[in-house]
Amino acid sequence: MTMQNSGDSLTPEVLTGMVTQSFAGTPDDRLRKVISSLVRHLHGFVRDIEPTLVEWQEGIDFLTAVGQKCDAVRQEFVLLSDVLGISMLVETINDLDAPGATDSTVLGPFHMTESPVRRLGESIDMLGSGIPLLVTGSVRAVTGAPIPYATVDVWQCNEDGFYDVQQPDLQPAGNGRGLFTADSQGRFWFFTVTPSHYPIPTDGPVGKLLSATSRHPFRPGHIHMIAQADGFRELTTHIFVPDSPYLDSDAVFAVKKSLVGEFARATEDESARFEVEIESPVARVELVLSPESEAHPATGLGAVDR
Ligand code: BEZ
Ligand code: FE
Numbered sequence: 001m002t003m004q005n006s007g008d009s010l011t012p013e014v015l016t017g018m019v020t021q022s023f024a025g026t027p028d029d030r031l032r033k034v035i036s037s038l039v040r041h042l043h044g045f046v047r048d049i050e051p052t053l054v055e056w057q058e059g060i061d062f063l064t065a066v067g068q069k070c071d072a073v074r075q076e077f078v079l080l081s082d083v084l085g086i087s088m089l090v091e092t093i094n095d096l097d098a099p100g101a102t103d104s105t106v107l108g109p110f111h112m113t114e115s116p117v118r119r120l121g122e123s124i125d126m127l128g129s130g131i132p133l134l135v136t137g138s139v140r141a142v143t144g145a146p147i148p149y150a151t152v153d154v155w156q157c158n159e160d161g162f163y164d165v166q167q168p169d170l171q172p173a174g175n176g177r178g179l180f181t182a183d184s185q186g187r188f189w190f191f192t193v194t195p196s197h198y199p200i201p202t203d204g205p206v207g208k209l210l211s212a213t214s215r216h217p218f219r220p221g222h223i224h225m226i227a228q229a230d231g232f233r234e235l236t237t238h239i240f241v242p243d244s245p246y247l248d249s250d251a252v253f254a255v256k257k258s259l260v261g262e263f264a265r266a267t268e269d270e271s272a273r274f275e276v277e278i279e280s281p282v283a284r285v286e287l288v289l290s291p292e293s294e295a296h297p298a299t300g301l302g303a304v305d306r
Helices: 012-022 029-049 053-068 076-083 086-095 205-212 268-274
Strands: 132-141 151-155 177-181 187-193 222-228 235-240 262-265 281-289
Touching (some): 012 029, 053 076, 053 205, 076 205, 151 187, 177 187
Parallel strands (some): 132 281
Antiparallel strands (some): 151 177, 151 222, 222 235, 262 281
16 A cells, blocks of 8 residues: 555645534533534634644753643743733633723742741831832722721842842741731832842743744833732732833733823822831832632642642
């Protein structure tokens, strides 16, 4: 029998149809929708670029390297999702059903340790370096009502662009981090230093991707925050430093105009209330939470036994 390319009926389109059909019996509606869309789009991508077998192997090798770079404190797949704008796409889609709430943005990989519980007015800068920045804020509902005793988890890099976990020999654990509980009127305040812009980790396959595509790895300076209160949707967001470099070219596409902070000078009232000098730097923040909503039940695929 001669084996030759017969040009028979197994066209790319027929193959895509067969694979889609193979998942048609998936009992869970959401999983069936997700997997059939995934097959459709992945097959469309492959048909579009028509990879050689060598290129396909390179793609497999790249994704393998991404997986192998992951451990308990490094999540290279999240980083890949971040630089491809997928993390931000997911955030932006989910913000659509939270009208009136503060915009969310990416969590990032540095929220891996628990923030130390701190009292209102405490400083998260444990080294006392840099110029102190007062951050004052309030947590409220979309109705305008303050949310008493909401928690606000804060983390940031230092004035040189490093998180505590990146410099365990230079920074004490918990430097640049704090878990605050707002007062009875939803207000919170703490001291810090203005965080610098910094590069995302580039010592893995994602760094290789950035350099092969002539992209820079920098993020503009920002303070991360997660606000939480019973009955409200958890908000993960940033306050961006208003005059930071890279505000218009964040490596992970996480800047939203509404999140560029209001960094000002302390007024007489603020000076008296927070015991700071008039005209000293102050960042004012408002975190608006939307009511909790019904989430899609998870498909269960993420819960893999290890
Ligand atoms: C961060 O802001 O901590 C971050 C976000 C995405 C990728 C890398 C770092
Ligand atoms: Fe960050």
